[in-house]
Amino acid sequence: MPSTASLPNTYLSDSSVPPSALQIPFSGIVDLLIVETVFPTLLIPIALCLFMFTKPEIQRKPIFLLNVLSVMLGLVFGGITMATVSRTVAGHHVSPNFVTAVTGLYFFIPVCVQCILFVRIFAVYPPRAISRLLAATIYGTLLGMTLARIVNLGIALKQFSDTAHLSPDPWAVTGVARRVPLVTVELSMGLVYDT
Numbered sequence: 001m002p003s004t005a006s007l008p009n010t011y012l013s014d015s016s017v018p019p020s021a022l023q024i025p026f027s028g029i030v031d032l033l034i035v036e037t038v039f040p041t042l043l044i045p046i047a048l049c050l051f052m053f054t055k056p057e058i059q060r061k062p063i064f065l066l067n068v069l070s071v072m073l074g075l076v077f078g079g080i081t082m083a084t085v086s087r088t089v090a091g092h093h094v095s096p097n098f099v100t101a102v103t104g105l106y107f108f109i110p111v112c113v114q115c116i117l118f119v120r121i122f123a124v125y126p127p128r129a130i131s132r133l134l135a136a137t138i139y140g141t142l143l144g145m146t147l148a149r150i151v152n153l154g155i156a157l158k159q160f161s162d163t164a165h166l167s168p169d170p171w172a173v174t175g176v177a178r179r180v181p182l183v184t185v186e187l188s189m190g191l192v193y194d195t
Contacts, residue, residue, distance in 0.1 A: 033085045040078020047071045063119050070113045077105040096164030104157050107183075110190055111149055117194075118142055142193075149189050156182035 050067060051059075058064055084098040121142065127135045159182070 030089065033082070033089060036078060036081040036085060040075055040082070043071050043074045043078070047075075063116060063123075066112075066116045066119060070109070070116065073105065073109045073112060077102070077109060080105065096161070096167075100157065100161045100164050103160050104153070107153050107156070107186060111146065111153070114146070114190075114193055118146070145189055145193050149186060149193070152182050152186050152189070156186065 047068075050064075050071065054064060080098065081102050084094055084102055087094050087098075121138065125135070125138055127139070130138075
């Protein structure tokens with residue numbers, strides 16, 4: 001198939017090709033829509049396997065409930081993101097609250113998912129079986145870091161919300177997210193938490 005560069009000008013009209021200023025943002029939004037559609041879709045078979053292959057006695061345990069909550073939060077995130085991005089692509093007005101909600105879920109879901117790690121550590125190092133100093137070190141560090149992350153995210157979301165409401169473009173919050181130091185701190189704390 002010949003490339004569009006080699007086609008004569010009779011095949012291309014000025015109205016069929018969007019201006020280059022629109023192509024770059026539109027391409028980025030379409031890429032985001034594809035990614036945000038694929039990943040939540042992958043959660044559906046994971047949820048089915050979670051329910052089909054888990055024994056009933058395990059389904060009553062906190063680790064199973066946290067896994068179900070994680071999958072549900074991922075599906076909610078995907079649904080809100082698909083609705084928000086598809087409205088943007090269609091040219092409809094997007095409420096700044098939707099963009100703030102998507103951004104908030106983007107950062108809060110990993111904190112919720114990491115609670116699964118907390119439950120697993122609790123199972124491996126039950127407080128009754130270890131010394132008080134070791135328990136305070138392990139659980140104090142995890143609890144302190146989790147609380148610090150939640151406070152940090154709350155402050156960052158307030159800044160994002162203010163930016164989204166003051167700007168004519170609700171997606172301006174994504175540009176602010178790259179420059180807010182709190183986001184870098186959050187990503188760093190998440191990395192430390194996971195190690």
